[in-house]
Amino acid sequence: MATLIAQRIRQFLAREPGLSEGAFTYLYERHLDRILNYVRYRLGPEEAEDATADVFVRAWGRRRGYDSEKGTPTTWLWAIARNVVTDRLRRRRLRQVELSLDLAVSTDPLADIERQEEWRRVQVALGYLPTVDQEIIALRFGAGHTNRAIAGLMEMSEANVAQRLRRALRKLRTQLQGDDML
Numbered sequence: 001m002a003t004l005i006a007q008r009i010r011q012f013l014a015r016e017p018g019l020s021e022g023a024f025t026y027l028y029e030r031h032l033d034r035i036l037n038y039v040r041y042r043l044g045p046e047e048a049e050d051a052t053a054d055v056f057v058r059a060w061g062r063r064r065g066y067d068s069e070k071g072t073p074t075t076w077l078w079a080i081a082r083n084v085v086t087d088r089l090r091r092r093r094l095r096q097v098e099l100s101l102d103l104a105v106s107t108d109p110l111a112d113i114e115r116q117e118e119w120r121r122v123q124v125a126l127g128y129l130p131t132v133d134q135e136i137i138a139l140r141f142g143a144g145h146t147n148r149a150i151a152g153l154m155e156m157s158e159a160n161v162a163q164r165l166r167r168a169l170r171k172l173r174t175q176l177q178g179d180d181m182l
Contacts, residue, residue, distance in 0.1 A: 018064035041142025125175040133168035
């Protein structure tokens with residue numbers, strides 16, 4: 001059943017150049033929260049909303065140029081999101097990835113300070129990882145993608161994504177426990 005639906009959607013997209021307003025609206029509603037979380041992981045909370053808006057503005061402006069032969073609308077949208085993040089990181093000339101916690105505001109200021117310090121340590125440790133591993137971690141934990149989805153977005157095998165994620169998390173754990181590089 002799902003295959004039949006996907007086939008009909010592909011046939012519709014092949015007849016209509018680009019994405020229709022309805023298809024774009026569907027993508028926006030379906031992916032807004034996940035893209036926002038992904039951007040938060042990659043850029044931090046200060047830039048997240050502006051960068052997410054840039055993703056959808058860029059996608060809206062390019063919706064007529066979407067080519068169904070090159071991939072699904074979802075893959076196209078996530079490629080735009082990754083490009084916006086890359087552009088912003090390049091402009092800031094930072095290797096370090098900033099994370100946000102989205103923690104509820106606590107009435108205990110000491111606990112807030114301890115959480116902020118812990119996340120600062122995590123941010124520094126992430127900065128020691130290769131950019132590819134930082135991207136995989138952001139897509140997995142920020143955007144909530146599965147290893148299979150990440151593999152499709154990053155043009156890697158699913159096994160490679162799983163292995164890189166495992167190794168990156170092991171490195172992070174070692175650095176945070178040893179606290180030698182921080």
